Amino acid sequence: MITCGLDLGAGSTKGVLLEDGRRIVATALAPTRGHAVDAGRTVLELLAEEANLFPGDIEYLCTTGGARYAFPDRHLQVSDITASARGAVFLRPGVRHVVDIGSQSSRAMSVSETGRVLRFKMNEKCAAGAGRFVDRCAKYLQVPLDEMAPKALASTKPKIISSVCAVLAETEIINNVAEDVPLPDILMGVFLSLAQRAYVLMRNVGIQPDVALVGGLVRSEAMVRALERTVGAPIVADPQAPHAAAIGAAVLGHSRLQKLSQRPTPLAAAEV
Amino acid sequence: MTLVAGVDIGSTTAKCALIEDGKVVGRSLNPVGVELVKDAERALALALSDSGRERRDVRAVTGTGYGRFKVTFGQFTVTEIGCHAKGAHFLFPATRVVLDIGGQDTKAIKVDANGVVIDFAMNDKCAAGTGRFLDVCAGALGYDVSEIGPLSLGARRPVKVTNTCTVFAESEVSSYVARGKDPKDILAGLYGSIVSRSLSLLQRVGVEPEVTFTGGVSRNEGMVRTLRARLGLPVNVSPLSQFVGAIGAALYGLERLEAVPA
Numbered sequence: 001m002i003t004c005g006l007d008l009g010a011g012s013t014k015g016v017l018l019e020d021g022r023r024i025v026a027t028a029l030a031p032t033r034g035h036a037v038d039a040g041r042t043v044l045e046l047l048a049e050e051a052n053l054f055p056g057d058i059e060y061l062c063t064t065g066g067a068r069y070a071f072p073d074r075h076l077q078v079s080d081i082t083a084s085a086r087g088a089v090f091l092r093p094g095v096r097h098v099v100d101i102g103s104q105s106s107r108a109m110s111v112s113e114t115g116r117v118l119r120f121k122m123n124e125k126c127a128a129g130a131g132r133f134v135d136r137c138a139k140y141l142q143v144p145l146d147e148m149a150p151k152a153l154a155s156t157k158p159k160i161i162s163s164v165c166a167v168l169a170e171t172e173i174i175n176n177v178a179e180d181v182p183l184p185d186i187l188m189g190v191f192l193s194l195a196q197r198a199y200v201l202m203r204n205v206g207i208q209p210d211v212a213l214v215g216g217l218v219r220s221e222a223m224v225r226a227l228e229r230t231v232g233a234p235i236v237a238d239p240q241a242p243h244a245a246a247i248g249a250a251v252l253g254h255s256r257l258q259k260l261s262q263r264p265t266p267l268a269a270a271e272v
Numbered sequence: 273m274t275l276v277a278g279v280d281i282g283s284t285t286a287k288c289a290l291i292e293d294g295k296v297v298g299r300s301l302n303p304v305g306v307e308l309v310k311d312a313e314r315a316l317a318l319a320l321s322d323s324g325r326e327r328r329d330v331r332a333v334t335g336t337g338y339g340r341f342k343v344t345f346g347q348f349t350v351t352e353i354g355c356h357a358k359g360a361h362f363l364f365p366a367t368r369v370v371l372d373i374g375g376q377d378t379k380a381i382k383v384d385a386n387g388v389v390i391d392f393a394m395n396d397k398c399a400a401g402t403g404r405f406l407d408v409c410a411g412a413l414g415y416d417v418s419e420i421g422p423l424s425l426g427a428r429r430p431v432k433v434t435n436t437c438t439v440f441a442e443s444e445v446s447s448y449v450a451r452g453k454d455p456k457d458i459l460a461g462l463y464g465s466i467v468s469r470s471l472s473l474l475q476r477v478g479v480e481p482e483v484t485f486t487g488g489v490s491r492n493e494g495m496v497r498t499l500r501a502r503l504g505l506p507v508n509v510s511p512l513s514q515f516v517g518a519i520g521a522a523l524y525g526l527e528r529l530e531a532v533p534a
Contacts, residue, residue, distance in 0.1 A: 125436060125437060127440060133439075136439070164398065166437075166439050167398075168376060178306035
């Protein structure tokens with residue numbers, strides 16, 4: 001039984017295929033570029049190709065992310081908070097706190113051992129603390145995104161950014177460049193600044209080990225180190241954590257499908 | 273016959289005003305870089321050449337603005353809040369509320385009949401509602417911020433800019449452009465958003481006539497019209513509205529000289 005989780009995010013669209021609710025058989029990612037539905041279709045094709053299936057072999061499709069209602073060919077949609085919590089616990093069962101830094105919003109959740117959300121806090125009002133801030137820094141510091149983390153890790157005296165606002169922080173960073181602050185210290189300052197914003201949300205919810213970081217930035221070792229330093233605790237960074245919400249959606253899709261097969265009712269698109 | 277100078281080092285531009293016998297006799301405006309001390313020196317030098325006076329004629333130099341401590345050659349420093357109050361009172365003596373929208377912050381200042389600060393509210397935490405917001409969003413429309421002033425005139429259906437955050441508003445503007453919205457309507461929407469932020473600051477200090485609008489954003493005609501319409505009150509805008517902080521600083525220096533006779 002193949003279920004698909006599709007995470008239609010602001011920055012990128014992620015998908016996974018799950019077999020029998022247990023085994024991940026394919027993962028895929030495409031940039032959203034403002035066209036969530038197109039990106040979703042692309043991801044579905046990539047998934048089918050990777051798993052050597054026809055798109056029709058997908059029995060159940062559950063969407064999540066900001067554009068979850070926009071994707072027409074879905075059976076179910078779940079909120080990104082529900083999905084990334086469930087995905088994080090699926091990947092690492094010991095996780096009790098999940099911090100998800102997305103491109104346009106970030107959230108912290110405390111979760112039960114079954115991956116249910118107990119409490120959460122979210123920032124979606126402002127770019128401070130969202131992944132977009134890193135993209136912008138990469139652009140105006142002219143450091144390719146994937147080189148940011150290795151460069152930042154060479155920092156010896158990170159330059160902390162005092163502005164909370166992502167736009168005012170840019171000015172501050174430009175001044176730091178002019179004052180010859182070494183690039184690694186500036187870059188590490190960017191990650192520490194993000195970590196501080198995330199920590200505010202995390203503390204609000206209450207931090208309990210194990211703590212997992214999910215979302216695209218988990219690929220950046222500098223981000224993980226910055227968060228560990230700020231929180232003062234080890235951070236679980238699973239290689240598949242960028243897909244956590246898509247995985248959670250697929251898991252939730254699978255349990256819905258099982259319930260439906262036990263008790264035949266018409267397929268209804270409903271929020272979980 | 274006392275010539276005094278005020279140098280206002282803002283986040284975006286350096287302004288200098290020279291005052292003699294109750295008149296502004298020279299001024300300068302130039303963008304700031306990273307060497308603020310040099311920018312401050314240049315501001316004074318340019319204002320001197322504008323007035324045809326010599327450095328030795330200047331009795332006192334007063335620094336203000338966020339870079340006021342970089343006016344290292346001055347005698348006094350004052351916060352820009354006091355300077356905007358004093359400068360606005362000098363230009364429009366009946367001023368009771370000053371709205372100053374600069375490059376990186378926005379302030380609403382309540383003043384008494386003598387131009388002394390009674391209360392103020394400010395946003396310096398976030399670029400929303402500041403000149404920087406306008407700068408970034410003008411860029412998303414493909415304009416320089418200096419050319420957008422009159423472009424919103426004739427807007428028929430202003431868009432609603434729903435995002436407060438500058439970064440998200442920039443994307444919102446891009447998506448309006450992509451959907452083929454009239455730039456006039458987008459700009460009118462942006463002005464509406466900034467004015468809403470300003471009104472909440474103004475309400476914190478209490479709106480009372482006369483209202484004087486200062487700072488770089490007050491040079492934008494569309495902004496001035498939007499503010500007048502939303503406030504339902506006349507709003508004073510001097511041709512020297514960008515120099516109000518520098519004028520206030522110069523006047524402050526003059527007071528200090530008079531208080532302490534040489």
